[in-house]
Amino acid sequence: MKEALAAVEEFLSHTRPGLLAIITHVNPDPDAVASAILAKLLLEKISRTRSVIIFPEGPSKISKKLLSRLSLNVPFTLEPPNTIGAAVVIDTPSSTQLSSLAELVVSLGSRVLVIDHHASGGDLVSKARYRVWRPEVACTVILVELLTQAKVKIDAPLATLSIAGIIYDTARFQRATPQSLRAVARLMEMGGAYDIALSSLQEPASMSERIARLKAASRVSIVQVGNIIVAGTYVASHEAAAARALLGLGADIAVVVGGKRGELRVSMRASRDFVALTGLSLGRDIVPLLTDILGGEGGGHDTSAGFNAKGDPQQALSSILRVIYSEVSSRIFRASKDRGKRHLHWTSKSK
Ligand SMILES: [Mn+2]
Numbered sequence: 001m002k003e004a005l006a007a008v009e010e011f012l013s014h015t016r017p018g019l020l021a022i023i024t025h026v027n028p029d030p031d032a033v034a035s036a037i038l039a040k041l042l043l044e045k046i047s048r049t050r051s052v053i054i055f056p057e058g059p060s061k062i063s064k065k066l067l068s069r070l071s072l073n074v075p076f077t078l079e080p081p082n083t084i085g086a087a088v089v090i091d092t093p094s095s096t097q098l099s100s101l102a103e104l105v106v107s108l109g110s111r112v113l114v115i116d117h118h119a120s121g122g123d124l125v126s127k128a129r130y131r132v133w134r135p136e137v138a139c140t141v142i143l144v145e146l147l148t149q150a151k152v153k154i155d156a157p158l159a160t161l162s163i164a165g166i167i168y169d170t171a172r173f174q175r176a177t178p179q180s181l182r183a184v185a186r187l188m189e190m191g192g193a194y195d196i197a198l199s200s201l202q203e204p205a206s207m208s209e210r211i212a213r214l215k216a217a218s219r220v221s222i223v224q225v226g227n228i229i230v231a232g233t234y235v236a237s238h239e240a241a242a243a244r245a246l247l248g249l250g251a252d253i254a255v256v257v258g259g260k261r262g263e264l265r266v267s268m269r270a271s272r273d274f275v276a277l278t279g280l281s282l283g284r285d286i287v288p289l290l291t292d293i294l295g296g297e298g299g300g301h302d303t304s305a306g307f308n309a310k311g312d313p314q315q316a317l318s319s320i321l322r323v324i325y326s327e328v329s330s331r332i333f334r335a336s337k338d339r340g341k342r343h344l345h346w347t348s349k350s351k
Contacts, residue, residue, distance in 0.1 A: 004132045004142070005149045011113040011130035012047045017085030020051040023105065024090045025097040027060040030201065031138045032091040033067070034165030037074055037158060038143035039088055039115065045152045051088075054080055056101050062168070062201065069200040070161055080104055086111040091139040093122030117142055137180045138169035144183040159192030164201055172198075209238045216242035216256055217249060221317070223325055226332040228252045228274065232321045234313040236260060239267035240306070247271055253282075253328075255320050257313045264296070264316050267306045275302045278331040289323050 022039050024032040036053050043049045053076040059067065067074060080101065087108050093116050095102040105112055105124070114128040119135035136142055140162050147154060154162065163184055170176060188194055205213075216233045223230040231251035235242050239258035246254035252274040259265040268282050280286060283300035287307055291298060294316055298307020309316070 005146055007130055007132050008042070008113065008146065009046065011086075011088075012043070012049060014130075015086040015111045017049060017111070019081065019083050019085055020049050021054050021080050021084045021087040021104075022051050022090060023054045023080075023087055023092070023098065023101055024056070025092040026056045026099045027058065028055050028063060028091070029060050029168060030063050030066050030161070031140050031165040031169035033059055033063045033074070034158075034162045035090045035115070035139040035143045036076075038140065038147060038154070038162060039090055041154070041158070042143070042147050042150060042152060043088070046150050052077060052081060052084075054078070054101065056099050062203070065203075066161065066164055066200050070157055070164075070196070072157055072161060084108070086113075088113045088115060089124055089128075090115050092116065093118040093120065093125045095123050097122075115139065115142060115146075137175045137177055138166040140165035140169070141177070141180045141183045144186060145179065148186060154187065154190050154192075156191030156193070159187040159190045160197050160200075163187050163192045163194055163197035167197055168201055205241065209241050212236070212238035213242050213245040216245060220246065221321060222251075223321055225325060225328045228277065228328055228332065230321065230324055230328065231255070232257075232317050234258065234317055239265055240269075243267045243269040252277075253324065255317065255324065257317045257320070259308075259313065262310050262312075264294070264309045264311055264313060265306070266290070266298070266309070266316070266320065268300070268304070270303045272303060278328055280327060280331060286324065286327065289327065290320055293319055293323065 022036050024036050040051050040053055043051050055076045058078060087105055089105060089112060092098060098105055110129040112128055113130040114124050115132045116125055117136040117139045125131060125133050132142060144162060166180055166184055212235045216235045220231050220233045229250060229252050231246045232255040234257040237258055239256040243254040243256040247269050253270040256267045257264055270282050281302040282305035287298045287300060287305050291307055294309040294311060296307050296309025300306055
């Protein structure tokens, strides 16, 4: 990381900006917010450069809650002042993620430093004259390393925010690197509170969502195809939360039909194992089959998809389960025929 701090110093000494903009992607998440604040601290300590933080279109909903729960008052603007001499772009590999600020960043030409952690890279990363970039689980990890290298202290509230940024981007450490664990350890030694960071990111579910999840479970129909458990149910609202809850209860794929007065909203979730075992993608394979039968429109990804249509929820649910049953069984039996095994169970427990 020695070269990383050298890149920052070189950027500052070559550009000598009167006023520097620290810019994140649109609606910055906790990782981007923490990284921007750490970057401001670093730049002011190593060069006394004046800087302004720009959060395009304002911090994300969870970032706002996090800042208020940690009682952190962070000065930022939504639009750049017109005296900006250079910019540090944080947690943003591509110019499209800057929305209306892309123009400003492009107009600054080589007077831009990019600090980013996305493995995929992007036009900003590849074109930047000055950059601190490496694949890492959170941008905050890279900033903590820069501050450590520059021997700059992070106070306790900012250390807690930084821990939250790392917890957020790693989806609670479902991904980790030795560097990210080391950064969190260092932040805790500087007074950061891991438990407060974790609880500040938690969103308690509303009463109506909790009731919807419980009703979804109490009305569930279960179809077993080989080792795959398909769960289907209907609720009036909170379909997506109900579908996630059914996966949590053990379903491999969950279908939740919701909506009122003949308007259907269908939300589906599948586990990674389901996609790996069947080769089926909810968005690519299942949604088109369902909209063919039920009409309407939708889309999604491998493990998460949805669509809207019209009709009766319970009739729609049984048609959907039939389609999924036949798709899943054809995939599974195609695979297991070679192994000479044929196990099929249909245990529909419905209320
Ligand atoms: Mn990030």
